[in-house]
Amino acid sequence: xxTLHVNGRAHELDVPADATLAxxxxxSLGLYGVRVSCSEGECxxxxxxxxxxxxxxxxxLAAQAEGAEITTIEGLAENGTLHPIQExxxxxxxxxxxxxxxxxxxxxxAFLDEHPVPTEEETALAMSxxxxxxxxxxxxxxxxxSASRKLSGEPAxxxx
Amino acid sequence: MAQNPTxxxxxxxxxxxxxHPEEFTIVGKGVPVKDAVEKVTGTLKYAVDxxxxxxxxxxxLRSPHAHARVVRIDTSAAEALPGVLGVVTHEDSPPGTxxxxxxxxxxxxxxxVARFVGDDVAAVAAVTEEIAENAxxxxxxxxxxxxxxFDAEEAREPGAPQIRVEGNxxxxxxxxxxxxxxxxxxxxxxVECDVRFESxxxxxxxxxxxxxxxxxxxxxxxxxxxxxxxVRDGIHEAFQIxxxxxxxxxxxxxxxxxxxxSANFMxxxxxxxxxxxxxxxxxxxxxxxxxxxxxxxKEHTRGRMGCTQDGELTFAQFDxxxxxxxxxxxxxxxxxxxDMWGRAHHGSWAIHGVNTNLCTAGCMRAVGDITLxxxxxxxxxxxxxxxxxxxxxxxLKNQIGAGDELRxxxxxxxxxxxxEEYVAGIPPExxxxxxxxxxxxxxxxxxxxxxxxxxxxxxxxxxxxxxxxASEGPKRRAVGVGTGCHVCGVEFEGATSAVVRINPDGSxxxxxxxxxxGQGSETTLTQVAAEALGIPYELVEIDxxxxxxxxxxxxxxxxxxxxxxxWAVWAASLDAxxxxxxxxAREFFDGADPAELDVQGGLVHRRNGGSGVEVPVEAVxxxxxxxSLGQTSSITGRPAMPMPPAVAFARHFAAxxxxxxxxxxxxxxxxxxxxxxxxxGTIINPQVMKNQAIGGSLCGAGFALCEHLVFGEDGRILNAxxxxxxxxxxxxxxxxxxxxxxxxxDPVGPFGARGAGEASAIPPGPAITQAVYNAVGVWIDMPLTxxxxxxxxxxxx
Numbered sequence: 036x037x038t039l040h041v042n043g044r045a046h047e048l049d050v051p052a053d054a055t056l057a058x059x060x061x062x063s064l065g066l067y068g069v070r071v072s073c074s075e076g077e078c079x080x081x082x083x084x085x086x087x088x089x090x091x092x093x094x095x096l097a098a099q100a101e102g103a104e105i106t107t108i109e110g111l112a113e114n115g116t117l118h119p120i121q122e123x124x125x126x127x128x129x130x131x132x133x134x135x136x137x138x139x140x141x142x143x144x145a146f147l148d149e150h151p152v153p154t155e156e157e158t159a160l161a162m163s164x165x166x167x168x169x170x171x172x173x174x175x176x177x178x179x180x181s182a183s184r185k186l187s188g189e190p191a192x193x194x195x
Numbered sequence: 196m197a198q199n200p201t202x203x204x205x206x207x208x209x210x211x212x213x214x215h216p217e218e219f220t221i222v223g224k225g226v227p228v229k230d231a232v233e234k235v236t237g238t239l240k241y242a243v244d245x246x247x248x249x250x251x252x253x254x255x256l257r258s259p260h261a262h263a264r265v266v267r268i269d270t271s272a273a274e275a276l277p278g279v280l281g282v283v284t285h286e287d288s289p290p291g292t293x294x295x296x297x298x299x300x301x302x303x304x305x306x307x308v309a310r311f312v313g314d315d316v317a318a319v320a321a322v323t324e325e326i327a328e329n330a331x332x333x334x335x336x337x338x339x340x341x342x343x344x345f346d347a348e349e350a351r352e353p354g355a356p357q358i359r360v361e362g363n364x365x366x367x368x369x370x371x372x373x374x375x376x377x378x379x380x381x382x383x384x385x386v387e388c389d390v391r392f393e394s395x396x397x398x399x400x401x402x403x404x405x406x407x408x409x410x411x412x413x414x415x416x417x418x419x420x421x422x423x424x425x426v427r428d429g430i431h432e433a434f435q436i437x438x439x440x441x442x443x444x445x446x447x448x449x450x451x452x453x454x455x456x457s458a459n460f461m462x463x464x465x466x467x468x469x470x471x472x473x474x475x476x477x478x479x480x481x482x483x484x485x486x487x488x489x490x491x492x493k494e495h496t497r498g499r500m501g502c503t504q505d506g507e508l509t510f511a512q513f514d515x516x517x518x519x520x521x522x523x524x525x526x527x528x529x530x531x532x533x534d535m536w537g538r539a540h541h542g543s544w545a546i547h548g549v550n551t552n553l554c555t556a557g558c559m560r561a562v563g564d565i566t567l568x569x570x571x572x573x574x575x576x577x578x579x580x581x582x583x584x585x586x587x588x589x590x591l592k593n594q595i596g597a598g599d600e601l602r603x604x605x606x607x608x609x610x611x612x613x614x615e616e617y618v619a620g621i622p623p624e625x626x627x628x629x630x631x632x633x634x635x636x637x638x639x640x641x642x643x644x645x646x647x648x649x650x651x652x653x654x655x656x657x658x659x660x661x662x663x664x665a666s667e668g669p670k671r672r673a674v675g676v677g678t679g680c681h682v683c684g685v686e687f688e689g690a691t692s693a694v695v696r697i698n699p700d701g702s703x704x705x706x707x708x709x710x711x712x713g714q715g716s717e718t719t720l721t722q723v724a725a726e727a728l729g730i731p732y733e734l735v736e737i738d739x740x741x742x743x744x745x746x747x748x749x750x751x752x753x754x755x756x757x758x759x760x761x762w763a764v765w766a767a768s769l770d771a772x773x774x775x776x777x778x779x780a781r782e783f784f785d786g787a788d789p790a791e792l793d794v795q796g797g798l799v800h801r802r803n804g805g806s807g808v809e810v811p812v813e814a815v816x817x818x819x820x821x822x823s824l825g826q827t828s829s830i831t832g833r834p835a836m837p838m839p840p841a842v843a844f845a846r847h848f849a850a851x852x853x854x855x856x857x858x859x860x861x862x863x864x865x866x867x868x869x870x871x872x873x874x875x876g877t878i879i880n881p882q883v884m885k886n887q888a889i890g891g892s893l894c895g896a897g898f899a900l901c902e903h904l905v906f907g908e909d910g911r912i913l914n915a916x917x918x919x920x921x922x923x924x925x926x927x928x929x930x931x932x933x934x935x936x937x938x939x940x941d942p943v944g945p946f947g948a949r950g951a952g953e954a955s956a957i958p959p960g961p962a963i964t965q966a967v968y969n970a971v972g973v974w975i976d977m978p979l980t981x982x983x984x985x986x987x988x989x990x991x992x
Contacts, residue, residue, distance in 0.1 A: 067240065070237070075916065109236065134241065158925075159925045160926045167400075168400045168922065170928075172925040174889070
């Protein structure tokens with residue numbers, strides 16, 4: 036049995052050796068917010084946080100995540116209150132179809148944890164790990180900058 | 196628009212007939228989309244996330260050959276594999292041919308002939324997906340290879356391999372006016388082009404799945420689709436069962452752009468489920484989505500245009516060959532650039548739809564106009580340069596405006612009899628309120644080009660043809676402008692409808708058959724219903740995509756949803772409101788004329804103040820429940836009349852301005868600044884519309900800069916994955932997301948709105964190409980990859 040810590044809860048699971056983290060989170064735990072598209076780490080839709088770092092769950096074996104704290108989009112809102120990044124994505128409408136959105140939001144969470152007051156350019160580059168085929172990029176970047184202001188209480192830096 | 200007792204018009208306002216968005220209560224407001232919380236919490240369910248009880252899994256065997264006939268197929272080893280429940284081949288396939296909307300697909304489900312690498316051959320159902328996949332390897336197929344053809348021009352030649360029983364080529368679709376020879380004689384300057392386009396992949400990130408379940412002779416399908424009724428009609432045609440036996444529930448789509456209308460894999464899922472008598476789910480891999488469903492047409496465009504010394508277009512002559520791939524069956528493609536540039540004195544346009552042994556091609560966002568339209572723009576630019584005219588000015592001079600005749604008159608062919616006979620057959624009470632057919636009813640590029648140029652500071656930044664405004668080391672900077680026009684839905688298959696119910700508690704429910712691919716229609720259509728009903732937005736819900744409740748409509752394609760389904764929702768809401776006010780007048784307002792009553796914010800009251808009495812809608816509905824006349828206890832509204840034919844007068848427009856930097860040493864192009872201007876009439880939800888305008892810009896910029904499928908010698912798609920098929924990312928596009936809306940008001944659409952989704956994908960190509968030309972002095976065919984830029988500059992080889 037493998038123990039996975041997901042969104043603050045422990046789960047004992049019978050995980051095949053070749054099962055990806057995405058397979059297990061979706062198939063065994065019903066966390067469908069882990070979106071799988073390309074299965075080769077390109078699109079970023081399946082991004083989850085493993086000990087706070089963004090990881091494409093389609094490329095990581097579930098067994099490799101044992102002992103780590105895994106956060107999926109389902110674990111971001113607390114007691115039904117949206118995380119400020121989620122709120123900012125709604126306010127700026129940083130999405131259209133919504134398929135890539137969990138990956139972008141978790142990528143933004145990891146980015147803002149490391150860079151609380153980023154520039155617009157840094158944000159655009161950091162958000163380039165995921166693909167939004169609908170093309171909401173400018174509003175995704177604006178959402179992350181808006182979330183940065185909410186979380187840090189400081190205005191965004193401008194490029195030097 | 197004149198007032199008419201039988202056609203309820205938009206609410207009267209102090210401005211008279213044309214209400215302004217500021218005077219609406221919910222229309223024009225950028226409310227968050229209805230499913231915003233589901234999207235940011237990851238709880239929205241797409242078809243790939245969906246399951247039903249007792250479901251088993253299917254996989255499709257795909258052809259390794261571009262063109263081959265199945266001589267013998269042996270499924271016995273596959274059937275014997277433990278866990279396999281059944282296999283379907285062409286021997287199980289019903290004889291019916293099914294068609295997708297506007298001939299995007301025409302064929303049988305399986306017919307024993309493979310027409311492209313990746314074509315459907317057979318399918319297996321098993322208790323797990325892994326077993327189904329393993330069983331595919333156990334199906335033995337003996338093939339008779341047939342000669343194949345991959346180039347549309349070659350496929351037109353006599354003696355070319357024949358791909359379809361109908362032959363490879365469709366009858367040419369032509370538009371002619373005047374006499375091109377005269378136009379040439381009138382011209383002081385003539386230019387020409389010969390451009391071959393690559394194929395863009397919709398590259399829908401969400402993939403797709405379909406679940407089919409038969410109960411007796413009835414079948415239900417759950418799938419991600421833009422057009423649930425098209426899926427239902429496809430099942431009806433393929434299986435030759437009554438429409439009443441088919442229910443399709445279209446789930447949200449993880450982006451689409453034309454990929455997910457109806458698709459043969461949905462038909463195969465139904466076939467497999469019927470065979471094994473279990474619900475079956477087929478989930479496509481990313482590679483299957485990329486290479487076995489649909490893609491944008493490859494096109495070959497040859498054109499000539501001429502103008503006078505003062506910039507008046509005298510003629511436009513184009514010949515366009517489109518490759519339909521294996522199962523596409525189109526002749527016309529978009530073609531609304533013909534309308535936009537229809538002021539040319541003379542015109543001659545021909546489109547040839549041709550089949551090849553490539554993956555099926557079909558409508559992708561801004562079909563035809565993103566390709567053919569970009570050639571028209573290129574030639575317009577070349578003419579403008581020759582007479583030394585600013586490209587904005589040249590467009591202002593030659594593009595149509597409201598009241599001008601529309602040249603693209605395909606829909607005439609779909610009308611019964613001549614146009615005159617058709618018009619004569621329209622009931623007079625309708626006809627007098629219809630816009631003039633085959634003339635543009637409202638909008639155009641004039642307003643957005645003029646105000647857009649000002650906003651973009653075009654006059655400061657434009658330094659003339661082939662004149663970069665900055666040059667530093669290997670980097671050249673210049674600006675460009677492009678325009679585009681597309682339709683607002685067409686009615687080749689009929690008029691759309693919708694149903695609006697007022698519930699006993701005063702809330703309201705809209706049912707309409709459309710898709711949820713991220714365009715926000717569940718929100719904008721609810722705004723339309725709430726505004727028309729006078730019931731608060733928060734109390735109005737919409738049931739999208741269920742053919743069991745929503746009446747027939749084309750679905751969300753051809754920029755149709757807000758205009759035509761929106762019109763149906765508006766008309767159905769007004770019908771429900773009329774019924775509500777009749778009951779309120781009788782029961783609460785002493786038998787007043789219902790026309791004297793109004794409902795706003797869920798309260799019925801007399802217009803112009805009156806007694807000050809306000810009756811909640813819920814109270815009226817409660818009265819209805821206890822009504823001794825035994826009426827039904829809910830109100831159901833439906834459009835009381837057909838919508839006039841949108842294709843005959845409605846278009847939407849876009850004008851984009853771009854600032855680029857070209858590195859002449861690396862061939863790389865960076866987009867420094869971007870302004871997307873959109874004319875779609877009233878903007879129902881500016882937040883939603885901004886995303887459509889910028890999303891279209893990204894789609895068009897991707898096509899302009901990098902996106903293209905690569906086909907191998909056997910026609911196979913070589914880059915059917917996101918590693919090798921490059922899409923733009925956040926850092927590749929200006930982050931300001933600047934959008935400017937036009938000021939037009941549509942006389943027919945709901946609250947003055949028109950279609951919105953596609954025109955924005957057209958201008959990026961022409962604008963970027965023109966800006967690059969201004970930066971480096973060479974016209975380069977799309978996609979403007981670094982390799983092509985360097986080759987054009989003579990820096991490779």
